[in-house]
Amino acid sequence: MTDMDERFYKIGEVSEMLGIEQHTLRYLENNLKLKIKRDERSDRIYSESDIETLKLVLKxxxxxxxxxAIKLALENAEETEETGMATRTNNTDLVELVSVARKIVEQNEELLKQNKNMEKRMEKLEEKIERRNEEREKKVQEFLDLWKSEQGSKNKSWLSKLRGK
Amino acid sequence: MTDMDERFYKIGEVSEMLGIEQHTLRYLENNLKLKIKRDERSDRIYSESDIETLKLVLKxxxxxxxxxAIKLALENAEETEETGMATRTNNTDLVELVSVARKIVEQNEELLKQNKNMEKRMEKLEEKIERRNEEREKKVQEFLDLWKSEQGSKNKSWLSKLRGK
DNA sequence: CTGCACCTGACAACAAATTATCAAATGTAT
DNA sequence: ATACATTTGATAATTTGTTGTCAGGTGCAG
Incomplete structure (x- = not known):
């Protein structure tokens, strides 16, 4: 619980590590209703804890x-994991834990807010860039058109016209 | 638990009662290592409790x-029967802790998702800017080309005029 | 002796769970 | 463009679990 393990493994790696075929991993995922995360490409990404679970499953x-049966066993395992802490920790520890957890939640809420703000700012930025681009585009285009037409008709002093404008 | 447990059933009866074939009863006995008593003729005799067990097995x-798996489940059932299995102490704290923890996980997942989205958007923005720049580049280039050709043919002196300004 | 209810062990037949394979699609990197 | 590692879905092949059947035996009641 202390480790925020950011290391993820792809199915090929896991298959190697545990010595089971990829299709077996997928089969287990379906059958045991394991919830393996996916990345942007919807490739499976296995966390350390997923791998621990899989090791247990293999045993x-x-x-x-x-x-x-394994499905049931996993449910039990989770429960005993949860309750196992209670038997090992006394009340004061537990209270402390809860309060720390609360702090984390607060922080996370803060982060969430910040993220939303950033998103909004992004949107605005996008719009801004869009508008600016269009403007520039227009100007260049205008200029180019003007010049072209000028060329096409006569060779009047386009420069002076530009000046006049 | 009472001492009036003297009623025993023979395999035929049990088969009738539970709606399973005799050979299946024998199969279960072997596989689950049930210890069914025998009478003098070494015929199986099933106690009420044996039948309860069998009902559980069927479920x-x-x-x-x-x-x-059933073998394990039976072991567990016996244990919890023997010990009476005191239910958890500290339930409230624990439940709270677990629920807070779940929240954290959820929030973290949310944060991760948001971050990924933002990353993607950033990439797209970059691409967009890139494309715009290229387009503009092209147009300016076009203009320059025209300009150059113009210079080549007539108006030699436009540059000096521009300088003069 | 015969019939019945049980026993055992071996094996066949079936059902379910597991593993393997194939095809088609996607995205990524070289 | 090609190769590679994924994805999904469908399906085949294999293994394992379960049920059924058969061929003998034993004991005992009628």
């Missing part, structure tokens, strides 16, 4: 449990 | 558990 498979 | 089978 249970070794023991001869079918996926239905 | 678990319905759920899709294989015999290996």
């Amino acid at each position: 249970l498979k070794e023991k001869g449990l079918n996926t239905t | 678990l089978k319905e759920k899709g558990l294989n015999t290996t």
